[in-house]
Amino acid sequence: MIPDIGLIALVIAFGMSVYATLMAINGEWSQQARWVASARNATVAVFGLLTISVLTVVYSLYVMDFSQAYVADVSSTAMSPFLRITALWGGQQGSVLFWAWMMAGFVAVVVLRKWESNAALMPYIIFVAMLTTTFFVGVVVFITNPFTKMWLVPGAKDLVIAIFQPANGQQYIPYNGSGLNPLLRHFGMIGHPPTTYLGFTGFVIPFAFAIAALMKKDTVSDLWIRSVRRWTLVAWIFLSIGLILGGRWAYDVLGWGGFWGWDPVENAMLMPWLTGTAFLHSVMMTEKRGMLKRWNILLIILTYSLSLFGTFITRTGVVGSVHAFSKTALGPAFLVFISITFIGAMVLLMSRWNDLKSEHEMESILSREAAFVLQNMLFLAITIAVLWGTVFPLITELFTETKITVGPPYFKQVTGPMFMALITLMGITPLLAWRKQSPRKLLLRLAVPLSGSIVAAIAWALLHPKSQLISIFSMGMVFFVIISILAEFWRGTSIRMSTRGENPLLALIKLVMNNRRRFGGYIIHLGVVMIALGFIGDAFYKQETQGTVSVGESLTIGEYSLRFDGLESYMGSDGREIVEAKTMLFKDGQPVKELRPRRDYFVVQEQPVSIAGVLSTPAEDVYVLLVGWETVSNQSSTFKIYVNPLINWVWIGGFVLAFGVLIGAWSKSRGNGEATYSLKNRSDELAGVVPVTQVSTGD
Amino acid sequence: MSKIRFLIIFLLTALAALLVTVNVLAQDPAPTTAPLVSISDNDVNLVAKKLYCPVCPNTPLDVCETKACKDWRAQIKDQLSQGWTEEAVIDYFVTQYGERVLAEPERGGFTSLVWILPVLIFALGLVMVWLVLRSWRSKRISQPAVLAPTPASSGLSKSLLDKIEAEIRKVD
Numbered sequence: 001m002i003p004d005i006g007l008i009a010l011v012i013a014f015g016m017s018v019y020a021t022l023m024a025i026n027g028e029w030s031q032q033a034r035w036v037a038s039a040r041n042a043t044v045a046v047f048g049l050l051t052i053s054v055l056t057v058v059y060s061l062y063v064m065d066f067s068q069a070y071v072a073d074v075s076s077t078a079m080s081p082f083l084r085i086t087a088l089w090g091g092q093q094g095s096v097l098f099w100a101w102m103m104a105g106f107v108a109v110v111v112l113r114k115w116e117s118n119a120a121l122m123p124y125i126i127f128v129a130m131l132t133t134t135f136f137v138g139v140v141v142f143i144t145n146p147f148t149k150m151w152l153v154p155g156a157k158d159l160v161i162a163i164f165q166p167a168n169g170q171q172y173i174p175y176n177g178s179g180l181n182p183l184l185r186h187f188g189m190i191g192h193p194p195t196t197y198l199g200f201t202g203f204v205i206p207f208a209f210a211i212a213a214l215m216k217k218d219t220v221s222d223l224w225i226r227s228v229r230r231w232t233l234v235a236w237i238f239l240s241i242g243l244i245l246g247g248r249w250a251y252d253v254l255g256w257g258g259f260w261g262w263d264p265v266e267n268a269m270l271m272p273w274l275t276g277t278a279f280l281h282s283v284m285m286t287e288k289r290g291m292l293k294r295w296n297i298l299l300i301i302l303t304y305s306l307s308l309f310g311t312f313i314t315r316t317g318v319v320g321s322v323h324a325f326s327k328t329a330l331g332p333a334f335l336v337f338i339s340i341t342f343i344g345a346m347v348l349l350m351s352r353w354n355d356l357k358s359e360h361e362m363e364s365i366l367s368r369e370a371a372f373v374l375q376n377m378l379f380l381a382i383t384i385a386v387l388w389g390t391v392f393p394l395i396t397e398l399f400t401e402t403k404i405t406v407g408p409p410y411f412k413q414v415t416g417p418m419f420m421a422l423i424t425l426m427g428i429t430p431l432l433a434w435r436k437q438s439p440r441k442l443l444l445r446l447a448v449p450l451s452g453s454i455v456a457a458i459a460w461a462l463l464h465p466k467s468q469l470i471s472i473f474s475m476g477m478v479f480f481v482i483i484s485i486l487a488e489f490w491r492g493t494s495i496r497m498s499t500r501g502e503n504p505l506l507a508l509i510k511l512v513m514n515n516r517r518r519f520g521g522y523i524i525h526l527g528v529v530m531i532a533l534g535f536i537g538d539a540f541y542k543q544e545t546q547g548t549v550s551v552g553e554s555l556t557i558g559e560y561s562l563r564f565d566g567l568e569s570y571m572g573s574d575g576r577e578i579v580e581a582k583t584m585l586f587k588d589g590q591p592v593k594e595l596r597p598r599r600d601y602f603v604v605q606e607q608p609v610s611i612a613g614v615l616s617t618p619a620e621d622v623y624v625l626l627v628g629w630e631t632v633s634n635q636s637s638t639f640k641i642y643v644n645p646l647i648n649w650v651w652i653g654g655f656v657l658a659f660g661v662l663i664g665a666w667s668k669s670r671g672n673g674e675a676t677y678s679l680k681n682r683s684d685e686l687a688g689v690v691p692v693t694q695v696s697t698g699d
Numbered sequence: 700m701s702k703i704r705f706l707i708i709f710l711l712t713a714l715a716a717l718l719v720t721v722n723v724l725a726q727d728p729a730p731t732t733a734p735l736v737s738i739s740d741n742d743v744n745l746v747a748k749k750l751y752c753p754v755c756p757n758t759p760l761d762v763c764e765t766k767a768c769k770d771w772r773a774q775i776k777d778q779l780s781q782g783w784t785e786e787a788v789i790d791y792f793v794t795q796y797g798e799r800v801l802a803e804p805e806r807g808g809f810t811s812l813v814w815i816l817p818v819l820i821f822a823l824g825l826v827m828v829w830l831v832l833r834s835w836r837s838k839r840i841s842q843p844a845v846l847a848p849t850p851a852s853s854g855l856s857k858s859l860l861d862k863i864e865a866e867i868r869k870v871d
Binding site for chain 2: 255256257261263264291363364365369370373374377378380381384385388389392393396399400402403404405406407408409410414418499500514544545546547548608610628638640
C-alpha cells in the first residue's frame with residue numbers, strides 16, 4: 001500500500017516535470033506570465049511528489065518490506081535502522097531517485113527565491129532545469145524503478161523483477177534481504193553520498209542560469225553571472241566535502257593505507273570539481289573586468305556535462321568494461337542525454353559568440369588577469385589529462401581489443417607537476433594587482449614569503465635527510481603559499497592596528513569580516529595547501545612493511561615497532577565473523593598505543609573487510625592491517641604497517657576549506673552586496689533598465 | 700695430459716668463483732650469499748605494487764584481498780626465490796593475463812598515446828595562453844594604470860578610512 005503511494009507520486013512527478021518544462025517555454029514564447037507561473041507551481045509540486053516517493057522508500061527500508069525488490073536487495077534484518085535508511089542511496093534504483101529528488105529540490109529553491117529578481121530569465125531557467133529533472137525522473141520511472149516487486153513465473157529461470165504482475169506470475173516475498181554491500185556499512189554512508197550528490201546536482205543551477213541567459217540573449221547585463229557564482233559555490237563546496245569524505249571513507253574501509261587511488265569513480269568526481277574551481281576563479285574576471293565571458297560559459301557547460309558524465313560512469317559500470325554499457329538501457333540513455341546537453345549548449349554558445357565580447361583588455365603580462373588565464377589553462381589541462389586517463393582503457397578496448405589499466409602512476413606523473421604549478425600560482429596571484437603590477441612592488445611583497453619558504457624548506461630537508469629534491473621543492477612551495485597568505489592577514493591586521501588602534505584580535509576579525517570574499521578565499525587556499533600536504537606526504541614519504549610474527553614478537557618500521565599479543569575471533573552483530581589482533585605499538589621503545597586491527601568476513605556476501613588499527617597524529621598516521629593469520633593455532637599473524645606522514649592534514653584542510661567558504665559566501669547584509677565592476681561602470685546605461693534594488697539583491 | 704685437463708678445470712672453477720664473488724659483492728654487500736635467498740613479504744609487495752589484480756576491477760595486486768590474489772602473491776614469492784628478476788615476473792604476468800595487469804601503461808605502441816596527449820595538451824595550453832595574453836595587450840585601451848594598493852599611512856580620519864574601505868570593497 002505505502003509503496004504504491006510512492007509509485008503513484010513518482011509517476012505524477014514525471015508528468016508534472018514534462019508539464020513544467022513545456023509550460024515554461026510556451027509561456028515565454030506566447031508571453032503569457034500565468035503559464036510561466038503555472039510551470040513554477042508544477043516545479044515545486046514535482047519536488048513535493050518526489051519527497052513523498054523518497055519517504056515511502058525510506059519507510060519500506062525501515063520496516064523491511066521485503067516484498068519490494070529494492071528493499072530486499074539492499075537491506076536485511078541484520079542491519080541497524082540507521083544503515084537501512086542510508087540504504088536509500090546504497091543501490092542503483094534508490095540512488096537515482098535520491099538524485100532526482102535533490103535536483104528537484106535545488107530547482108524548487110531557485111524558482112522560489114529568484115522568482116522576483118531573475119524574472120526575465122525564469123521561464124528559461126525552469127525550461128532547462130526541468131528538462132534535466134524530467135530526464136532523471138524518467139530514468140527512475142522507466143529504467144531503474146525502486147518500486148518493483150519479485151515474481152515467480154513458471155518456466156522462467158530467474159525471478160522476474162517488475163512492477164505489475166506478469167501473466168501466471170506469483171509474487172515472491174523473501175524471508176530476509178541480502179543486505180547492503182559490506183563496504184557501504186560505515187558511518188561515512190551518512191555523509192559522502194549525499195554531499196556528493198548535492199554537489200553533482202547543484203551544478204544544474206549555474207548551468208540553467210547560463211543557458212537561460214544565452215537563450216534570452218541577456219548575457220550583456222551580467223546580472224545572471226552573480227547568481228551563477230553563488231550557486232556554483234554551493235555546489236562546489238558540497239562536491240569538495242563529498243570528495244574529502246570519500247577519501248576518509250576509503251582510508252577507513254578499503255584497507256590499502258591510502259585515501260585517493262585515482263579510481264575512475266574518484267576521477268569522475270574530481271573532474272567537475274576541477275572545472276568548477278576554474279570557473280569560480282575566472283568568474284571574477286567577468287565580474288570585475290568584464291572579461292572571459294565566453295570562457296566562463298564554456299566552463300559552466302563543461303562542469304555540468306562532467307557531472308552528468310560522472311553519474312554515467314558511477315551508475316552504469318561502463319568503466320569496468322565497455323560491455324557493461326549496453327546491459328541495461330541506463331547507459332545508452334545517459335550517453336544520449338549527455339550528448340544532447342553538451343552539443344546543444346555548445347551550439348547555443350557559438351550562436352551567441354559575438355554578444356559575449358570582452359569589455360576590457362589587459363595592460364601588462366604581469367597582472368592578475370594573466371595569472372588567472374594561466375591558472376584556468378592548468379585546471380583545464382589537468383581535467384583533460386584525468387579524463388583521458390579515465391577513458392583510455394575503454395578506447396584501447398574498443399580499438400585494439402586489449403584490456404589495459406591506467407593506474408595511479410600515470411595520474412601522479414601527469415597531473416603532479418601541473419598541480420605544483422597551481423600551488424605556486426596560489427602563492428603569487430593574490431599579490432598581483434588587476435591590470436598591471438609593478439615588478440618592484442611585487443618583489444617587495446614576495447620577499448618575505450620567498451625567503452621564509454626557502455628557510456623552511458632547508459629546515460625540512462635537514463629534518464628529513466632522505467628526501468628527494470622534488471619533495472623538498474614541493475614542501476617549499478607549500479610553505480611559500482602558507483607564508484604568503486599569513487603575510488596578507490598580518491599586513492591587513494597591522495594596518496588596522498596602527499591606523500585605528502584596535503587590538504590584534506579585533507583588527508583581525510574586522511579585517512576578515514569587512515573583506516569576506518577576499519579573506520574567505522585566503523582561508524580556502526590555506527585549506528587546499530593543507531590537503532596538498534597530505535598528498536605530498538603520501539607521494540614522497542609513505543613507508544610500508546609487511547611481515548609475519550608469532551605472539552610476543554615484533555615487526556619494525558622506522559622508529560616504530562608493533563608487538564603481536566594475541567588473536568581472538570568472535571561473531572559480529574550483522575552477520576560478520578570478526579578476527580581481531582591485539583597488538584601494542586612502540587615508538588623508540590616506548591609503548592604508545594594498543595591497536596586492534598581486524599578482519600571482518602561477511603558470510604552471506606563472501607566478502608572480507610579490513611579494519612585498520614590506527615595511531616593518528618598531525619605528523620603521521622601509523623596504519624596497521626591484519627593481513628593473515630595461522631588458522632590452526634592462532635599463534636602467528638601477518639601484519640602490514642603503513643606510516644602515512646601528514647595525512648591528517650587532508651581532513652583538517654577539509655574543515656578549513658568549508659570554514660573559508662562560510663566566511664566568503666555568507667553575505668553580510670542582503671541588499672548591500674558588492675556591485676560588479678561592469679555594472680558599476682555602466683550604471684548610467686543600466687539605471688533606466690534595471691531597478692537598483694534588483695541589482696544588489698542578485699546574489 | 701691429465702695435468703693440463705686438471706689445470707683447465709681448476710682455472711675455470713676459479714674464474715667462475717671470482718665472477719660469482721665479484722658479482723655478489725657488486726650487487727649486494729649484505730651477507731646473503733646463498734643461491735636461494737629468502738624473499739620477504741616486502742620484496743613481494745614491491746613487485747606486486749606494479750601489477751594490478753587480473754580479476755578484480757581497479758585493485759593493485761599488493762593490496763587485493765581475494766584468495767586468487769593471495770595465490771598470485773605466493774607465486775611471485777616462489778618466482779623471486781627462484782632467482783627471477785622483477786622484470787621477469789612482470790613479463791610473466793603480462794604474458795599470462797594480458798596488459799591489463801600493468802599499473803602503468805607501457806610507453807610504447809598504442810598505449811603510448813595515453814602519455815603523449817597530456818603533454819601535447821599542456822604545450823598547446825601554454826601557446827593558447829600566450830596568444831590570448833598577446834591579443835589582449837595589443838588591443839588594450841590606453842587607460843592610466845591602477846597601481847597595487849599601497850598600505851595606508853596612519854593619520855587618516857576614521858570616516859575617510861571607512862569611505863576608502865567601502866570603495867575598495869566595491870572593487871574587490
